[in-house]
Amino acid sequence: MKRLSRSIFITLLALTLIACSDDDDDNNDYRAEITRTSYGIPHIRAYDWGSLGFGHGYSFAEDRFCMLMQEVIKASGQSAEFLGEARGNINNDLIYALINNNDEGQLEERYISQQPNYIVELVEGYAAGVNQYLADVGVDNLPDSDPACRGEDYVRQLTAIDLWKYFRLIQLQGSTGQGIIKDALLAATGPDDMPSFPSITSTAPTPTPTPAPTLVDTSSGSNAIALGRDATQTGTGMLLGNPHQPWQGVGSWYQVHLTIPGEYDAMGAALAGFPMIGIGFNQDVAWTHTVSVANRFTLFELSLNPDNSLEYIVDGETKAITPETISVRVTREDGTVDTVEHTFYHWEYGLIASLAPAASLISPAFEAVFAGWPTATGKIYAFRDANIDNLRGIDMWIKVGQSENIQQLTDAYKLIGNPLFHTLAADRDGSIFYGEVSAIPNVSQAKLDTCVRGINASIKSLTNDAIVVLDGSTEDCNWGVDADAPEGSGLFGYESLPKYFATDYALNSNDSYWLSNADNKLEGFPSLMGFAGGEGKQQNLRTQINHDMVAARLAGTDGFDASPGFTLASLQQLMYDNRVFGAEISLDDVLTICSNVMAKTDLLAGAEQPREFAACDQLALWDRKVEVDSEGAQIFTEFWKALADELSGPFDSALASNELWATDFDPAKPLNTPRGFDTSAAAAETLVINALSVAASKLDEAGVELGAPWSEVQVYPRNGIDIPIHGGHGPMGVFGAISSSLVEGGYRNIRAGNSYIQTVTWDESECPIAEGILTHSQSLDPESPHYGDQTALYAMKGWVSFPFCRSDIAADAVDGTAIISGNR
Incomplete structure (x- = not known):
């Protein structure tokens, strides 16, 4: 299938037309110039x-057409209808149908009407571009991608509102979109002393909450390093962006360069399906992000009106709890379609929830205390x-x-x-x-000290x-108001939040601001x-190795370069060094413990x-890295x-134990503790x-040899070829984190980790060096040359040069420049 369709004209005449299109008041069509450079990166003007x-x-x-189509279906609460009961998710559908205001008039009035006109136009244009592609190709000729949607009945033209629903799904990932929160909202099924509202309109089973996940994802993360003129050999700024986002679906990255001459010119990565650069750079500035685990919600303990369980009392005033019943359609395995309903309950600032699912992660006794409406303590x-x-x-992000x-x-x-x-x-x-x-x-x-x-x-x-639960019986315990916060939001404003301006360095690897x-x-x-x-808490091992590597480079002691301070080359060496910090601070002690146990074990x-x-014998030979060899x-x-399963709680990723470490965590030395395993303690030995x-058993069950090279164990299958992936499990102190579960044959189902990586700096020229x-890789189409090309380059620790200035784009252009157009 050819990439350039009938709406595209690759001619000098077309280039002339777009150059003049801004002066043509009668031409109301969309027009855009697309130049793809190496590895399929589109530069859109x-x-x-x-x-x-x-x-x-x-x-x-x-x-990635089918990926976006399926995510739009999910955001609309239609996954179980169109993808079927097995592939869809009824609980998610109920939540997204609720929060996305499936009354599209409400969505338009409440959210979209508040956007600046240029953002509305940008999103409408994005939807039109997706639709133009579908019209050009046709549903029966879509690529056989993963996910696939060729010939599917649910494939349709998108609206801008479809995209806004999808944006909301992403926006709520740290709060309502968390599995533990969705379960809490679904578990609040109404007062115990009155008949429940309808939960079903067919013979299909009522949806049940899934097991609540933790709020701390210990499997991946992100890293970032910002370097000022005092930390670089060139005296200019420098940035490493290393988000550990998903490799497929929601949250995955798409490389792109977007330009409106004189108004906007930024390159980098957009979250899949989003119309703007999320992490990237322009002529003078580069920026990146890491996921923060600051609280994005709180709960409130409400006192019920003793005469009406659908009312609560705040400062003596009675307020209503309002039910809302949501319905979604579900296609069963036999092809029949049921309608499933669930009733949610609104209070003044959101939804009623049940703490029982979260409490069950602590203990069954806590779960019993928080179950019911009202709970055992008479609250909700x-x-x-x-x-x-x-x-x-x-x-x-457009303004960024x-x-x-x-400053800007x-x-x-x-x-x-x-x-x-x-x-x-x-x-x-x-x-x-x-x-x-x-x-x-x-x-x-x-307020935290007095209202909890x-x-x-x-x-x-x-x-x-x-999980923070505030006293909801008084407005004194409600969220505060900052003059510089969005009106009515109850959020902290800019001036109240942690910030650091400097010319040396700053970094983050998903711990707090501290x-x-x-x-x-x-x-x-x-x-x-x-x-x-x-503040004062144990840091994850990626935070520790990040600081360790930066300090060594600033001192010139890492072996990358004899001179102190960063160059782009040494920053890239740091990124791909693949050290395992957990091994560096514990493996000698692990081997000592092994030796001690072997010495006192009698074998027939x-x-x-x-x-x-x-x-143990193999670990003694290991190079303590996650290189392909x-x-x-x-x-x-x-x-x-296995250690984490034993020692880490569901709400903390730190490997904390008074029985394991030789030197326990010391808040006064947060980057150097804990250290070493206690080789003399029986508990540590056990x-x-x-x-x-456990490790040996799991590897044996998966058919993975203990001494197999990493290139054979951690791979990304592409068109029948296993591409070796360096990097590894982030929580054991691997800076370049890769998130994957052990399956038959190794780690073959990579979910997240090193994703879009950028290193950016400047010199005397106008063009950034990136x-x-x-x-x-860029494409989900197995027939595309960009289905696994960057993955193969990553396996060899390669880098792609990102052309930013027009002359560099022209020099790296593949297949010329295209003009696409379509009706508004």
Whole structure:
């Protein structure tokens, strides 16, 4: 199938037409110029926002149409209807049908009408571009991609509202979109003392909550390093962006360069299906993000009206709880279609929830306390989401892309449109910025200390501050108001949030704001702004190795370069160094424990050596890295996972134990503790040997040899070829994290990790110097040359040069330049 369709004209005449199109008042068509450079990167140039969106939507659809179509179906609450009961998700459908206001008039009035006109035009143009691609190709000629939608009945023309629903799905990933929250909302099934509202209109089973996941994803993460003029050998700014996003579907990256001459010119990566650059650079500024685990919601304990369980009391005033019944359609395995209904309950600021699913992660006793309406303590719980009304992000990121220096970039973030990310940035002049400038409930530390009471204080403590329940009986405990926050949002404003401006360095690896710079701690903020790795708390191992690598490079002691300070080359070496920090601080002790246990273990003559001992022997030979030629990394990976299963709670990713570490965590030395395993403690010995036994057993069950090279164990299958993937399990201290579960044959189902990587700096020229890679490649079409090309390059630790200036784009152009056009 040819990439360029009948709507495209690759001629000099067409180039002339687009150059003049902004002067043609009678021409109301969308027009965009697309030039693809090496590895399929589209450079889109247009003269109005609608046409820019049109070109972007068209190019994205060429590479990933079916992925976007399926995600739109999910965001509309129609996955079980169109994908079927097995592939869809009824519970998700109910939640998304509720929050996405399937009354499209409400969605238009409440959200879209609040957007600036140019953003509305951009999104409408994007939808039109996707639709133009579908019209050009036809549903029966779509690529046989994964996911596939060729010939499917649900494939249709998109509307801008379809995209806005999808945007909301992404915006709520850190709050209502969390599995544990969706389960809590579904579990609030109405008062115990009255008949429940309808939950079904057919003989199909009522949807049941899925097991609640944790709020801390220990399998992946992100890294970022912003370097100012005092940290680089060139005296200019420099940035490493290393988000560990999914490799498929929601949250995956798409490389693109978007230009409206004189108005907007930014290159980098857009979240799949989004019309703007999310992480990237322009002529003078580069920026990136890491996911923040600050609280994006709180709960409230409500006192019910004793005479009416659908009313609650605040400061003596009675307020109503309003039911709303949502219905979704489900296609069963036999082809029949049922309608499933569920009733949700609204309070003033959101939805009623049940704490029972989250409490079950702590103990069955807690689950019983929080079940029912009312609960055993006579209360119910209400949920308030910091991002429920937040669709300010597209406008914010466009303004970020237009910024000419750090100050202008930070001005853009004052919109508080960032839903859940730390931001790090550097500019041409060598200034840097770190900020936790995102949507966080305005709950001061004083309010946290006084408004979390009784059993709710235990919930806060036992969940590592992840679940905060405030007293809902008084407005004094509600979210506060900052003058510079979005009106009515209840969020912290820009001036209240953690920030660091400097010319040295800042970094983040998903812990809180606290140690963004080792010598300039950000302190005194409410614990709500970072429950994972917060002030005085143990840091994850990627945070520790990030600081360790930066400190070594600034001192010139890492062996990359004899001179202190960063160059682009040494920054790239750091990115691909593939050290395993957990092994560096513990493996010698693990081997000592193995030796001690072997010495006191009597084996009968001819008896087979226990597998944990064989694992120890191989670990002694391992290079303590996750390079493609490393042998034994799989043992340490499963060993560390086994330790985490034993020691880490569902609300904290840190491997914390008073029985394991030789030197426990010390808040005064947060980047150097904990360290070493206690080789003299019987408890530590038991933990280590049991974890090694589990690791060996799992690898044996998967048919993976203990000493197999990493190139054969961790792979990304593409068209029958297993592409070896370096990097590894983030929680064991691998900077270049790769998230994958052990299956038959190894780690063959990579879900997330190193994704879009960018390294950016500047020199005296007008053009930024940018190199990076999209690890999972640009296209989902197996027939595309860009289905696995960057993945193969990543396997060889290669980098793609990102051409930004027009002359560089022209020099790297593949198949010339195309004009696409379509009706508005």
